[in-house]
Ligand SMILES: *[C@@H]1O[C@H](CO)[C@@H](O)[C@H](O)[C@H]1NC(C)=O
């Protein structure tokens with residue numbers, strides 16, 4: 018019995034603590050203010066709402082709404098329609114990215130049926146104009162920002178019609194962030210569209226499906242001019258299977274599990290983008306969630322009317338994401354978009370399936386306004402009077418509208434010109450900071466309980482009117498007041514001032530009232546004055562000498578203290594960099610992590626144009642290649658480096674070496690990549706390895722195809738497209754399955770573009786360098802084609818690009834040598850003897866001829882990467898026993914190659930594919 022009772026109580030306790038636990042499960046950095054609310058409550062999503070009772074202003078009221086679950090919308094807070102601003106202050110963590118959302122449900126709260134229109138601002142920045150156009154529709158505004166101060170203020174102001182009001186204010190903290198942009202110190206991201214395509218119903222996806230509580234609108238909600246013009250043949254598809262969405266703020270799985278497919282080859286939509294035209298951040302999210310047969314492909318491109326550059330990029334989700342049910346998120350971090358956006362995804366001619374789209378997200382860059390010029394000074398003035406109401410208005414003193422007791426000029430970075438603090442219960446002495454308001458013209462401090470002396474106002478040369486009457490000020494009336502050139506009115510009556518009125522003031526043509534100061538006289542006895550002066554001089558001299566001694570002592574002490582300072586500074590700056598640069602793909606490693614992983618740079622893998630590469634192994638067992646960039650390569654600041662690197666990290670393709678992250682400490686610039694077990698193609702072609710383990714011709718073709726696809730992606734899949742500039746066999750790496758990936762892409766940009774004067778230096782490696790680029794300095798994708806042609810020739814011949822011995826007398830260059838032989842019909846003369854007769858001469862011809870096209874002296878006569886790929890695929894088809902596929906048989910040849918890749922994955926015998934392909938119906 019007693020035991021049972023004990024059990025019961027402990028279960029109760031457990032239950033209780035469990036409930037406590039679930040209650041405090043709210044993610045860190047979530048603040049949900051129920052404006053006008055009276056008590057805490059949790060909504061049906063599990064979000065905890067708290068009343069906004071810390072704000073001192075405004076009136077709360079209730080409206081009637083149907084949905085009981087949305088209690089936060091039953092109440093609101095409204096403010097007077099005057100020319101003041103009304104602000105909420107929220108605490109945030111600096112250097113952290115947040116989403117802030119404000120919502121407004123009018124509900125005819127004032128029984129006036131006047132739809133309100135007013136402004137909302139974040140700090141000094143005008144965020145948006147809220148225009149209510151329906152009493153029962155929730156207006157919502159979202160902004161993504163990087164916090165730079167420990168508090169943010171959201172203010173309502175500038176009411177044009179009706180009363181300004183607010184229903185909820187929601188703050189959501191991000192983790193790392195996909196929202197890092199190179200511009201985030203100058204621009205907020207104002208969210209215009211975040212759409213979940215193929216949605217199950219009209220409900221948005223948000224918390225808890227999205228741990229950051231972003232609202233993914235359903236594409237089924239179609240409003241006037243929003244998500245219209247849908248192409249015929251558009252179909253919803255969905256899956257229950259999990260989707261690998263990576264980490265951080267990538268879209269939640271639920272959003273990625275649904276999509277639309279353009280069965281007729283196109284997906285089209287039109288939507289209005291609030292806040293545009295302008296520059297924006299636009300990303301698309303794809304995951305292949307249909308099980309396509311091996312003979313089906315899905316390739317498509319985005320087409321924006323009037324933006325021909327953009328339609329170049331080809332999306333092949335499965336290839337880009339490196340698998341099915343995985344996220345691929347191409348996008349533009351700075352693109353110019355119109356207000357009415359029509360977009361289309363169209364399938365490419367060689368694709369069997371129409372395009373697929375899971376989600377999009379578009380935000381506008383909202384320029385962050387400069388804080389007002391005197392912001393810091395004013396902040397320090399109000400900090401003294403924290404408890405008084407006038408000191409709690411919040412937000413920027415001048416922007417977007419000034420505090421009720423200030424006037425500011427109309428500069429973009431405004432200065433305070435008038436301070437009106439009459440009868441405000443101020444105590445203590447006159448804040449010295451007031452004398453630092455350099456633009457000040459009027460100062461009203463009358464009717465307070467101010468004590469102490471009148472400070473020196475020479476720092477405010479524009480002062481015209483000074484009201485200090487009716488206080489308890491003591492001391493003299495400073496003669497410096499006479500030096501204010503514009504002074505016209507000075508009121509100091511009814512204080513406790515003493516001494517004499519400075520003659521300078523009396524002689525000035527100003528309004529001066531100093532009555533009611535018992536000990537303040539117009540003129541005093543001259544003789545006494547002289548005594549005072551001499552006495553004053555003596556005292557002054559004594560003070561000077563004493564001051565000198567003290568300051569000497571202080572300086573010496575200061576010098577001692579100084580020694581410890583540098584350490585402190587370094588600590589701070591390194592902390593800053595780690596926090597600023599964490600982004601989704603570009604993980605920021607610490608130097609000590611790198612040192613441990615590489616055992617202090619023990620094993621050198623190689624060295625190249627950009628630096629030395631070391632082997633490493635992370636704690637989790639992941640093997641890495643650590644590239645220590647040479648000093649003379651990176652000419653950029655930390656931030657530029659980090660931005661560049663983080664953009665680099667968004668380039669994903671199965672034939673590009675994976676970029677894991679970077680480290681920038683102690684003057685070292687380090688990039689971390691996946692480790693490629695089988696080293697470089699160069700070693701396999703003509704190193705000591707080559708003799709032992711020759712690579713067969715078919716394998717060489719596959720390597721060519723794989724690296725070509727990687728390069729094609731750099732050229733056509735990235736916007737702006739990336740030119741590698743340094744393609745060579747030592748930049749083609751082989752993984753444990755001997756699959757090829759291109760490395761070192763994007764680095765030339767990193768090293769060169771930061772400072773314009775070096776960008777004129779020709780980069781690249783002798784033997785691979787496009788002669789036209791060398792002469793004209795005009796870089797295009799065709800320069801990479803040239804280099805790739807050289808690589809093809811190396812694959813055919815097994816000879817290095819430049820050699821003193823291999824090519825006979827008077828020839829050091831593989832291009833010249835191969836050209837001579839091929840043009841004379843002597844292909845045997847250049848074929849690598851290691852290959853024996855394990856090749857089909859036709860496929861050899863195809864590659865040799867294409868290679869010569871690639872190394873044409875003039876860029877415009879060279880083929881594109883996709884043409885080269887076709888040729889390689891044809892050559893592979895020939896080797897696999899097909900009867901000489903021609904290049905228009907794309908589906909067939911790509912079938913061969915994809916089948917073959919699949920087999921290689923399982924380490925299968927390539928000959929197997931021959932039998933299987935025979936078993937399948939021919940494309941003819
Ligand atoms: C309401 O919630 C806030 C924040 O979670 C908490 O600080 C406060 O104590 C709660 N108030 C009541 C009355 O429970």
Ligand SMILES: *[C@@H]1O[C@H](CO)[C@@H](O)[C@H](O)[C@H]1NC(C)=O
Pocket residue numbers: 192193228229264265
């Ligand atoms: C935020 O990041 C931390 C550390 O990387 C991770 O443990 C946590 O799960 C992340 N939170 C979310 C909601 O992704």
Ligand SMILES: *[C@@H]1O[C@H](CO)[C@@H](O)[C@H](O)[C@H]1NC(C)=O
Pocket residue numbers: 249250280281
């Ligand atoms: C689109 O496909 C549907 C069937 O899926 C067909 O009925 C319709 O005619 C097609 N429309 C166009 C414009 O091709």
Ligand SMILES: *[C@@H]1O[C@H](CO)[C@@H](O)[C@H](O)[C@H]1NC(C)=O
Pocket residue numbers: 200204296297351352382
């Ligand atoms: C985006 O690009 C335009 C033009 O290329 C440029 O003027 C602008 O400063 C860039 N950045 C942002 C945040 O708009």
Ligand SMILES: *[C@@H]1O[C@H](CO)[C@@H](O)[C@H](O)[C@H]1NC(C)=O
Pocket residue numbers: 310311312313
């Ligand atoms: C694709 O493969 C399926 C079976 O896997 C077959 O029924 C179909 O005919 C093939 N289509 C083409 C175009 O080869």
Ligand SMILES: *[C@@H]1O[C@H](CO)[C@@H](O)[C@H](O)[C@H]1NC(C)=O
Pocket residue numbers: 405406440441442
């Ligand atoms: C000043 O203090 C008095 C008494 O404490 C109070 O009644 C009055 O409202 C205060 N005035 C202002 C402007 O704060």
Ligand SMILES: *[C@@H]1O[C@H](CO)[C@@H](O)[C@H](O)[C@H]1NC(C)=O
Pocket residue numbers: 510530531532533
């Ligand atoms: C000076 O101030 C006193 C007290 O406020 C007032 O009675 C008097 O009229 C003022 N004198 C002038 C010249 O304004």
